[in-house]
Amino acid sequence: MAERIRVTLKWIKILDKLEPFFKETGEFRFRSKISSDNEGGFVAETRFPEEGHYSLSDKPGWNFVTLNKVLFEGAVSDHLLVELFGEEVDLFTANDELDHYRREFRGPVGEWLGLYEPADEGAGDPENMSNWRISYTIEKI
Numbered sequence: 001m002a003e004r005i006r007v008t009l010k011w012i013k014i015l016d017k018l019e020p021f022f023k024e025t026g027e028f029r030f031r032s033k034i035s036s037d038n039e040g041g042f043v044a045e046t047r048f049p050e051e052g053h054y055s056l057s058d059k060p061g062w063n064f065v066t067l068n069k070v071l072f073e074g075a076v077s078d079h080l081l082v083e084l085f086g087e088e089v090d091l092f093t094a095n096d097e098l099d100h101y102r103r104e105f106r107g108p109v110g111e112w113l114g115l116y117e118p119a120d121e122g123a124g125d126p127e128n129m130s131n132w133r134i135s136y137t138i139e140k141i
Ligand SMILES: [Ca+2]
Pocket: 017, 018, 019, 020, 026, 088, 089, 090, 096
């Protein structure tokens, strides 16, 4: 049975600014890709910020961006794939990529509604990557 859900990205924390030591902040851009093979299959992509970049450091107080951004609203029945990409923009060399986040949900929607955060699954927590951390919710609407 299809259920309507909402995926909301709460925040992002940068652990490596991917810049030389003398540069205080990096120029970060992000992209989400929410997809499913349900309902005939779909892909919903969102870029943020819409223009420009976030200036973020990896120092406490400067490495955090509160987003509360809705990445997807729609119907699914038993499959959802959440992917997040981040890059730090460089002018004269290729942009630096943050780790690719990928988490796939299968089975009844009710089993995977909830809060996904970096510190609740021990070592290898998927939301706790080598160079960034994320937190998001999947809720029924
Ligand atoms: Ca860089």
